[in-house]
Amino acid sequence: MTPVSYLRADGAVDAIRLSALHGHRLLGGGTNLVDLMRKGVERPAVLVDVSGLSALIEEAADGSLVIGAAARNAAVAAHPLVRARYPMLARAILGGASAQIRNMATVGGNLLQRTRCLYFADAAGSRCNKREPGSGCDARGGFTRYHAILGASPACIATHPSDMAVALAALDARLHLANAAGVRTVALLDFHQLPGDRPDIETILAPGEMIVAIELPPSDVAARSTYRKVRDRASYAFALVSVAAGLALDGDRIVDVRIALGGVAAKPWRALRAEAALRGGPATAEAFARAAAAEFADAEPLPGNAFKVPLAMRTLAAVLTELSGERA
Numbered sequence: 001m002t003p004v005s006y007l008r009a010d011g012a013v014d015a016i017r018l019s020a021l022h023g024h025r026l027l028g029g030g031t032n033l034v035d036l037m038r039k040g041v042e043r044p045a046v047l048v049d050v051s052g053l054s055a056l057i058e059e060a061a062d063g064s065l066v067i068g069a070a071a072r073n074a075a076v077a078a079h080p081l082v083r084a085r086y087p088m089l090a091r092a093i094l095g096g097a098s099a100q101i102r103n104m105a106t107v108g109g110n111l112l113q114r115t116r117c118l119y120f121a122d123a124a125g126s127r128c129n130k131r132e133p134g135s136g137c138d139a140r141g142g143f144t145r146y147h148a149i150l151g152a153s154p155a156c157i158a159t160h161p162s163d164m165a166v167a168l169a170a171l172d173a174r175l176h177l178a179n180a181a182g183v184r185t186v187a188l189l190d191f192h193q194l195p196g197d198r199p200d201i202e203t204i205l206a207p208g209e210m211i212v213a214i215e216l217p218p219s220d221v222a223a224r225s226t227y228r229k230v231r232d233r234a235s236y237a238f239a240l241v242s243v244a245a246g247l248a249l250d251g252d253r254i255v256d257v258r259i260a261l262g263g264v265a266a267k268p269w270r271a272l273r274a275e276a277a278l279r280g281g282p283a284t285a286e287a288f289a290r291a292a293a294a295e296f297a298d299a300e301p302l303p304g305n306a307f308k309v310p311l312a313m314r315t316l317a318a319v320l321t322e323l324s325g326e327r328a
Contacts, residue, residue, distance in 0.1 A: 004037075005202065008049040012178055012212055018048045020180070020208030026050050028070060028109035029051035031101050036114065040123040041131060051106065054212065057081070063218040069108030069211045074099070076107060086216060087227035088244045089167040095229045098236045108211040111165055111175070112203070115266070116157035116238055120145065129155045130199040135224050144304035146238065149312075151265040152300060156199030160192060160267050161238050167227055168214065169268035170244040170260035176213040179206060184257070185215070192267035199266070221246035221258045229262070230311060239263035241312040247283070247323045254278050254287075257320075261295075264312060271295045274316065284326040288317040 007024075009015035018024055025044035027033060028051050030139035036042040054068030057079050065081055077093035093102065096110075118138045119126040127136035140145060140158050144152040147157040157193055165188070173188040191203055205211075216222075225246030231237040242262035249254040257278045281287050292313040299309050 002037075002043055003077060004044060005046040006049065007046060008052065012053055014208075015048060015050045015053065016178055016208055018046075021046070024048050026210060029074045029101075029104035030070070030109075031097075031105045032109065032113040036121070039121050041114075045052070048204040050108075050210070055106075060215070065180035065216040066078055067107055067216070069213055070106050071105060073097070073105045073107060075111060076164075077102065081096055084223075086167070086171060086219070086222045086225070087223065088170060088227045088246060089164065091227040092163040092229075092242075092244060094165035095227060095242075101236075106162065107214055110162055111168075111188075111211060111214075112205075113162060114202070116161045117147070117158040120158060129236060130158060130195070130202075133198065133200045141300075144302045145228050146240065146263070147302065147305055148265050149299045149301045150261075150269055150296075151194045151267070151307050153195045153199070155196065155197050156195035156266065157302065158199070158266055159263055160196070160265065162268070163227070163229060163239065163242060163262060165192075165268045166242055166243060166260045166262035167244040168216075169224055170246060170258045171216055171219060171227070174215040174217070174259070175211055176215065177205065177209050178212045179209040183212065188214075188268070189270055195266050202253050202266075214225075219258075220248045224248065224323055226319060226323060227259075227313060228313055241308055241315050243312075243316050243319045245316070245319045245323060247320065249283055249324065250323075252283050254281055254283050259295075259316065259320075261312065261316070264299075265307065271316070273297075278320075283320075285317065285321055288320040288324075289313070291320075292316040 021224040024046045027047040051068040055071040056068045077090045120128045126138040227244045229242040238264045244260045246258045274295040277291040
């Protein structure tokens with residue numbers, strides 16, 4: 001057994017100071033980190049408990065909704081403003097895990113959870129460039145049903161597991177990141193990194209930096225939005241494919257659209273090609289099918305997950321059809 005020390009941060013400034021020390025890891029709800037410690041993937045010398053930091057969910061003066069990083073997933077999904085203004089986010093959280101996990105997990109920790117790739121989790125028997133850079137990727141040539149079809153690299157084909165992050169990507173969420181010098185704001189779309197040749201570098205967080213809040217801007221498309229998750233079983237399971245989408249319509253014309261995809265890449269995948277193909281055009285089944293085909297034109301599936309391409313295209317078209325009120 002590896003000995004681990006435990007510290008509780010006394011506010012954000014203290015958490016930032018402690019997180020910069022060698023071997024220290026931040027602990028929110030612990031639903032991912034503790035699991036990886038049990039498997040020997042993570043071996044922190046010290047856990048810094050940040051669960052007591054801000055969990056407020058409140059409206060800003062400009063109409064944005066600001067969510068403290070320590071807010072529990074269950075509290076976010078149940079919040080009246082989230083349910084009314086950002087229904088895709090509430091549905092994504094409710095589809096993401098069991099009630100027990102939602103009651104423990106924090107939104108900051110959710111964004112920082114690591115991949116659920118079987119080979120990444122097998123610290124004793126599998127090579128993984130994300131776990132040990134340069135060691136190789138045993139997922140390639142292995143069981144790839146849950147792996148990436150977009151944005152992968154020779155070094156890594158893992159996918160990001162978060163449902164909540166997919167909805168946040170579609171909602172143009174911004175993250176407030178704090179360090180010793182102050183707070184900076186970055187788009188969620190720029191926060192997670194594609195693997196390239198360094199899949200171990202998963203986010204743009206600098207040493208000693210932490211997420212302190214998530215900001216959701218006012219949105220014309222969020223009110224007519226939803227989240228759909230396709231998985232192997234109805235109970236707690238990670239997505240094969242998921243779609244977060246919102247539409248703003250003027251009659252049968254698409255004024256604006258936001259789409260993000262889960263289960264297909266190492267980060268929440270914003271479907272910019274599909275959005276561009278749809279914006280300003282008709283809200284028809286034919287248009288939705290063309291947009292889905294455009295988004296997956298450069299997909300690079302493996303033999304074990306080639307089914308994901310048509311599955312994702314059909315799911316995306318079906319979600320857009322539902323939101324438009326058209327019949328499939």
